[in-house]
Amino acid sequence: MSETTTVDARGAYCPGPLMELIATLKLVEVGDEIEVLSSDKGSANDIPEWVAKVKHELVGINEKDDHWSIVVKKLK
Amino acid sequence: MTKKIVIVGGGLAGTIVGNGLARQLSRQLRNNEARITILGTTDQHMYQPGLLYVPFGRIREQELFRDQRKILNSAIHFHVDPVKKIDKKNNQVTTESGKTYDYDYLVVATGSRLRHDTIPGMTEGAHWFYDLEGARKMREALEAFEGGKVVVNINVPHKCPVAPLEIVFMLREYFENKGILDKCEITYTYPIGRLHALEPVAEWTQPEFDKYGVKYETFFNTKSVDPKKKTISSEEGVTLPYDLLVTVPPHSGAQVIDDSKLGKGGWALTEKETLLHEGSDNVFICGDATNIPISKAGSTAHFEADTIIDNIASLVTEGRMARKYDGKVFCFVETGLNSGTYVWFNYKTPPNPGPPSLMIHWFKLAYNRLYWLSARGLL
Numbered sequence: 033m034s035e036t037t038t039v040d041a042r043g044a045y046c047p048g049p050l051m052e053l054i055a056t057l058k059l060v061e062v063g064d065e066i067e068v069l070s071s072d073k074g075s076a077n078d079i080p081e082w083v084a085k086v087k088h089e090l091v092g093i094n095e096k097d098d099h100w101s102i103v104v105k106k107l108k
Numbered sequence: 109m110t111k112k113i114v115i116v117g118g119g120l121a122g123t124i125v126g127n128g129l130a131r132q133l134s135r136q137l138r139n140n141e142a143r144i145t146i147l148g149t150t151d152q153h154m155y156q157p158g159l160l161y162v163p164f165g166r167i168r169e170q171e172l173f174r175d176q177r178k179i180l181n182s183a184i185h186f187h188v189d190p191v192k193k194i195d196k197k198n199n200q201v202t203t204e205s206g207k208t209y210d211y212d213y214l215v216v217a218t219g220s221r222l223r224h225d226t227i228p229g230m231t232e233g234a235h236w237f238y239d240l241e242g243a244r245k246m247r248e249a250l251e252a253f254e255g256g257k258v259v260v261n262i263n264v265p266h267k268c269p270v271a272p273l274e275i276v277f278m279l280r281e282y283f284e285n286k287g288i289l290d291k292c293e294i295t296y297t298y299p300i301g302r303l304h305a306l307e308p309v310a311e312w313t314q315p316e317f318d319k320y321g322v323k324y325e326t327f328f329n330t331k332s333v334d335p336k337k338k339t340i341s342s343e344e345g346v347t348l349p350y351d352l353l354v355t356v357p358p359h360s361g362a363q364v365i366d367d368s369k370l371g372k373g374g375w376a377l378t379e380k381e382t383l384l385h386e387g388s389d390n391v392f393i394c395g396d397a398t399n400i401p402i403s404k405a406g407s408t409a410h411f412e413a414d415t416i417i418d419n420i421a422s423l424v425t426e427g428r429m430a431r432k433y434d435g436k437v438f439c440f441v442e443t444g445l446n447s448g449t450y451v452w453f454n455y456k457t458p459p460n461p462g463p464p465s466l467m468i469h470w471f472k473l474a475y476n477r478l479y480w481l482s483a484r485g486l487l
Contacts (some may be wrong), residue, residue, distance in 0.1 A: 040380075043455045044401035046269055046437065047305040052401045054299055054329060055265040058226075058358070059373040078301050085327055085344045 034063040042071040042099050049075040050082060053104060057088070062106050065091060071099045079104070111142045111424050114201060114209050116191045116364070117217035118148025118176055120156075120483060121395030121409035125215050127485030128417035130181035133424060137183045142424055145185040147203060151176050154240070155479050157406060160271060160442070162243035163250055164282055167476070169240065179483050191218075194368035196391055213390050213420050216376055218362035220267055220396035220404060226358060227263070233335030234261070234355040237275065238268075249352060250282065255291025256351030259340055263330055263358040264299045267396055267404035270451070272296075272356050273304060273313055274442040279354070280320055281445045294321075295348060297328035297340075306459050309441070309451060316443070330355075359404070361397050375399035380455070381432040383416055392416045400435075402455075407438040410482060417485075440472040448472050 039056050041049035049070035056066050068079060076093055079102050083090045091103035113129060115122045126146045136142035153176045161167035180186050189203040200210045222238055224230040235246040258279065262272040276296050283289040296303070296317065302310035303317065303324055317324055328342040333353065341347040361374020370376040370385060370393075377386040378398040385391040394416055395409035402408060415433040422430035435455030441464075442448045448469035453459035481487035 039401065041401045043435070045306060045453050045459055046403045047264065047401070048300070049401075050300045051264050051305050055373075074307075081301065082327055086329065 034065065035060070036065045036067060036103075038067045038069065040069045041075075042069050044070075044072075048072065049102075050078050053079060054082075057104075057106055060106055062108060065103055065105045068102045068104070069099055070102065073100070075102060076100045110140055111136070111212045112210055113142065113144045113213045113215070113420060113424075114211040115144070115146045115215040115217060116194065116201060117219055117362075117395075117397070118146050118150070118153065118186065119217060119219045119395065119409075120406050121219070121397075121413055122146055122148065122215065122217035123153065123176070123179060123483045124410055124413035124485055125217065125394060125416055125420075126184050126186075127179075127181050127483070128413060129420055130183045131485055132417060132421035134183070136424060143185065144183065145187070145209060146180065147187055147189055147191050147201070147209070148176060149188065149190045151188050153179050153483065155476065156238075157268065157479070158476055159237050159240065159243045160274060160278070162240070163237050163246040164278060164445070165247065166445070171476075172240070174480060174483075179480065181485075191364055192367070194364060194370060194391075196368070196370070196385070196388060199390070211390075213392070213423065215392045215394055215416060215420070216365070216370065216385070216397055217394040217409075218364060218374070218397045220265075220359040220361050220374065222357045223360050224355065224357035226360075227330050227332060229333035229335050230330070230355060230357065233333040233338070233340075234353045234357075236355050236357055238266075238271075238356065246354065253288075253352055255283075255288045256293075257349055258292055258294045258352045258354065259348050259350040260294065260296045261328070261330060261340060261353060261355040262296070262298050263356055265404065266356045266359050268439075269305055269403045269405060270309070270439045270441045272298070273309070275354060275356075276317075276322060277444045278442065280322065285445075293323065295323040295325060297325045297330075297342070297348070299327070299329045301326050306451065306453075306461075308459055309461055312461060359396075365397065371399055380435065382419075382429065383412055383433050392420070402435055403437045403439070405437060405439055406479075407436075411436040411438075440468070440475065442469065442472060444469075
């Protein structure tokens with residue numbers, strides 16, 4: 033059964049939300065989802081861009097009050 | 109009742125916590141009201157940032173090491189006996205030799221380790237400077253190198269986030285001093301869409317790389333290395349040829365974290381302000397071993413350790429936590445063999461590096477020695 037892991041990268045300047053996503057993808061199973069919480073508006077662009085490049089699935093992007101929630105599914 | 113404090117790991121984080129607590133609780137230690145035990149994996153303490161200088165012959169290997177026992181406060185009980193199981197439920201740890209230690213407060217400072225073995229071909233095809241054996245091999249490779257394509261390849265996660273840039277600047281200057289710079293082409297690869305995780309550092313780096321003719325490939329997450337063909341390929345579909353491959357390998361934490369169900373990949377689930385293990389009120393996580401989304405660096409370990417020292421000392425003497433960790437990180441950045449800058453930030457303050465100078469480079473060199481005062485809890 034697939035699981036969802038939340039990475040709270042709000043206020044993370046280094047290594048930052050995308051690096052945290054890449055590191056976490058190595059720890060979860062194919063089919064699992066990762067929700068990245070980011071207060072960096074750049075994440076709403078660079079995470080989808082990278083996910084498309086490496087052919088994982090972008091499940092959704094939601095803008096909350098003071099951050100973005102970006103959900104990615106590991107496909108390989 | 110004697111309050112038993114057990115520290116798992118004798119690296120920088122564990123050493124600073126131990127020494128700091130020994131100073132703050134000196135009276136309690138003398139009166140047998142408290143006891144500090146550190147369980148480490150080696151009797152030698154290594155200054156890891158010094159490894160950066162080894163490939164260039166700029167530091168003597170003996171300068172990297174001190175006897176761990178001599179760094180520690182004499183009131184600390186230190187044993188080279190790695191912990192193989194942490195039992196949170198029963199407040200005890202078990203070591204490889206089979207001994208069991210009960211604790212009232214536990215500090216997990218198990219660090220991180222290199223995992224070049226997780227990428228096919230990397231162990232055989234790449235050089236690295238993040239451990240002594242690798243740095244020695246890289247020094248030999250540099251001595252024999254007469255020019256060609258040099259790929260500096262960065263993987264995630266890794267500790268010391270500025271070392272990837274430092275090694276590029278130092279390599280370029282090394283080649284220049286050796287008189288082979290015109291025969292060398294340096295290409296830097298980075299996992300995300302800019303040259304460094306810190307945006308201001310990335311913005312500063314790009315014109316520097318352009319000025320020096322350093323090429324770069326962003327969005328490059330290593331899939332494999334082919335040591336025979338001398339190529340490195342990314343998950344993003346790019347393959348680069350190399351004559352000399354220098355990598356910052358991906359890291360993971362200690363196996364005991366997973367085996368004890370404290371976290372995944374060796375990173376323990378950690379509350380970002382209290383540094384307590386999630387759901388715990390007496391297990392603290394310090395240094396690289398946390399899963400907090402901040403830099404894995406010596407300074408991070410140091411500032412976290414300062415918070416944990418205050419909190420455990422306060423819990424022992426006053427029965428309450430003293431303060432919160434604010435996410436502070438500080439890094440020197442060597443921008444060549446004779447210039448440097450620095451950057452600091454915390455959870456609320458973004459980084460803003462200043463212009464490089466010879467003075468800051470000298471201060472970094474001075475810190476290479478002052479480190480031993482940090483480890484002793486004096487700086």
